[in-house]
Amino acid sequence: MTARRPTPTDLSALGIGTQLAQAGRDHAHDMVNPPVARASTILFDNLADLDAALRDPDAGLYYGRRGTQSHWALEDALTALEPGAAGTKLFPSGVAAITTSLLACLKAGDELLVTDSAYEPSRTFADQLLKPLGITTRYIDPCCGAGIADLISEQTGAILLESPGSLSFDVQDLPAITAVARARGVTTLIDNTWATPLRLQPLALGVDISIQALTKYVGGHSDVMMGCAAATPALWPRLKATSYRLGHHVSADDTALVLRGLRTLGLRLDRHEQSALAIARWLEAHPAVDRVWHPALPSHPQHALFKRDFAGATGLFAMVLKQGSRPHTAALIDGLQHFGIGFSWGGYESLVLPVELDRIRTATHTTLPGPIVRLSIGLEDADDLIADLDAGLARYVAQFSS
Numbered sequence: 381m382t383a384r385r386p387t388p389t390d391l392s393a394l395g396i397g398t399q400l401a402q403a404g405r406d407h408a409h410d411m412v413n414p415p416v417a418r419a420s421t422i423l424f425d426n427l428a429d430l431d432a433a434l435r436d437p438d439a440g441l442y443y444g445r446r447g448t449q450s451h452w453a454l455e456d457a458l459t460a461l462e463p464g465a466a467g468t469k470l471f472p473s474g475v476a477a478i479t480t481s482l483l484a485c486l487k488a489g490d491e492l493l494v495t496d497s498a499y500e501p502s503r504t505f506a507d508q509l510l511k512p513l514g515i516t517t518r519y520i521d522p523c524c525g526a527g528i529a530d531l532i533s534e535q536t537g538a539i540l541l542e543s544p545g546s547l548s549f550d551v552q553d554l555p556a557i558t559a560v561a562r563a564r565g566v567t568t569l570i571d572n573t574w575a576t577p578l579r580l581q582p583l584a585l586g587v588d589i590s591i592q593a594l595t596k597y598v599g600g601h602s603d604v605m606m607g608c609a610a611a612t613p614a615l616w617p618r619l620k621a622t623s624y625r626l627g628h629h630v631s632a633d634d635t636a637l638v639l640r641g642l643r644t645l646g647l648r649l650d651r652h653e654q655s656a657l658a659i660a661r662w663l664e665a666h667p668a669v670d671r672v673w674h675p676a677l678p679s680h681p682q683h684a685l686f687k688r689d690f691a692g693a694t695g696l697f698a699m700v701l702k703q704g705s706r707p708h709t710a711a712l713i714d715g716l717q718h719f720g721i722g723f724s725w726g727g728y729e730s731l732v733l734p735v736e737l738d739r740i741r742t743a744t745h746t747t748l749p750g751p752i753v754r755l756s757i758g759l760e761d762a763d764d765l766i767a768d769l770d771a772g773l774a775r776y777v778a779q780f781s782s
Contacts (some may be wrong), residue, residue, distance in 0.1 A: 381743050382422055382429060383449065384440035384566045388456040392463070396578060400646050404457030404639060407449040414639070417448035418632045434528030438620075446624070450632035454639045458608055462590055464583035466616035468608050469623045470630045474573060474593025477607030479509070481589050482538065482674060484615070485567045486621035490537030495522035495552065496743040497545025498569050499571055503740065506540075519743040523682065526551035529560045533581075536564070541587070542571040543580070547735045547754065548746065549673040551682035554689060558586025567615065573584050573597070573726075578649055579692050596726025597694065600641040600648055604634050648728070648759065652695030655765065656757040662766050663699050668773045670702045695757040696725050698735065701750035703780060709734045710778040718760055718768045725756030730765055732756075 386406045391399045407414040422441045424430040433442050441448065447455070451470060458468040471477040482505070486492060492506055496519045514534035520531050522545050532539075539561055543552040554570070561568045569589040570582045576597050582590040592598065602750040611619045653676075660674040672679070674697035675686040686693075701709075713721060721731040733754045737746060757765065 382424060382433065382441040383451055385438070388460060391460055392664050394534040396679060397646050399460060400457075400643055403460040403642075404453035404455075406456065407453040409586045410436040412504060413636070414453040416632045417450045418444075419448050420444040425470065438736045445627070445629045448632055450639075451630070454635050454642070455608075457639065457642055458577075458592075459610055461577040462583055462610040463581055464612060465590070465610035466609040466613040469619060469628070470594075470635065471607040471609070471623070472630055473590070473605045473629050474571075474595055474607035475505070476628060477591045477593070477609045478540075478569075478571060479505045480626055480628060481569050481591055481609045481611075481619060482510070482540065483504075483626070484618045485538040485569065485589070486510070486515050487537065490515050490536065491533055491535040492517045493520050493528075493531060493536055493539045494518070495520060495541055495545060495550075496741045497522040497548055498540060499546045500740050502540060502542075502571065506562050519741070521655065521744055522552055524557075525540070526560060528557045529564075532564050532566055536566050538567040538569060540569050542574075544574055544675050547698060547737055547740070547752065549574075549675055549680070550677060551675050551680070551685045551689075551700050552639045553685055554582065554585040554587060556725045562586060574694055574696055575690060576645065576649065576694070578646060579694060580690050583610070583612060584615050585689060588612050589619065593726075594638050594641075597649065597652075598641050598645055598726075600645065602724065602727035602729065603639070604637045604641075606630055606634055606638050649692070649694055651759055652757055653693045655760075655762040656695040656755075658762045659755070659757055659766055659769070660697055660699075663769070666770075666773060668702055668777050670700045671698070673698045681779065694726075696754070697757075698752050698754040700748050700752050701776065703750045703775070706734050706736065706751050708776065708779055709753060711779050712753065712772040715775055716768050716772050718765055719755070727756075728759045730756060730758035731761055 455468045459465050486759050558568050568587045570587045572590050573593045573596050589611045591609045594608055660672050664667050664672045676693040713732050719730045735752045735754050
């Protein structure tokens with residue numbers, strides 16, 4: 381008889397560290413870690429077992445694309461971290477998790493509302509792929525709060541949120557937005573990659589689908605691509621079916637890497653948060669810096685919302701310089717010793733990236749005196765990173781004194 385999927389152990393009464401250490405281990409049996417189970421074809425002992433699997437293909441091993449013990453362990457562990465979730469699906473990237481979740485919620489003739497601070501690939505999908513399918517997209521002020529009531533139309537089928545928003549780290553009033561959306565029958569989705577469920581639990585605040593790029597903090601080592609989406613009981617069947625129909629699958633080996641990262645997520649997030657806050661406070665006092673966009677700082681415009689809804693911060697934020705333009709940032713960035721220049725974030729290494737809001741956004745505009753530089757603070761010593769930034773800012777300022 382083929383392996384059956386066990387009912388996950390309820391860990392909800394335990395501390396988060398214990399949950400991270402034990403979640404998903406129902407699939408490990410006599411081992412500490414679940415096996416890396418690679419499979420395409422699953423063999424059945426007899427016709428009766430095959431027919432039983434056909435009646436309930438999610439009850440156990442069925443076909444490799446529906447998952448093995450490796451996938452079930454990670455899915456169950458992620459679901460355990462999302463109070464209110466009926467299940468979690470894995471995807472080959474965070475973008476795949478976002479796009480599939482949107483397709484599960486929308487149909488031709490619908491309108492999608494997207495916060496203007498959303499991740500750029502989410503916007504590209506809406507503009508270039510949803511539009512030809514007959515789904516229109518409208519970009520909205522991420523800080524609209526309960527004012528979302530005036531933005532929802534008869535055609536609105538879903539709202540895509542991201543809090544804090546990419547690049548400018550706007551914090552959205554999730555309870556206010558989701559209350560209006562539910563009253564109007566509109567599905568809400570959120571990209572929760574910045575916070576992870578350890579810092580923000582969206583379903584508890586009324587969101588219907590919570591999405592993460594596991595590539596980032598959960599994986600934590602910049603060596604794997606994966607995404608996930610967790611859904612409420614009402615949305616779970618549609619999400620699961622859409623994922624399977626689109627053929628999404630992740631490898632058992634990558635799943636094992638992400639599950640390994642999950643075990644240390646709590647410790648790493650604490651270090652990311654501690655170092656990032658120390659650096660953000662230092663930058664806020666630097667004479668070359670106009671402002672720092674970090675929601676845990678009291679100076680952040682939505683700091684009160686952050687304190688209300690989030691259990692803490694992580695390691696990604698941005699600073700705005702007082703003068704200059706993007707080409708000038710080379711003097712700061714190119715000479716940094718402890719910051720890599722590259723996309724993504726959430727790994728153990730620190731990264732730096734210049735960003736441009738007005739190249740991306742269409743519904744809002746922010747007038748700034750200088751360029752924006754985004755920082756992903758890794759696990760290095762904060763004092764070393766501060767010294768590196770201090771030297772970089774000195775190089776930056778020197779351009780304007782000659």
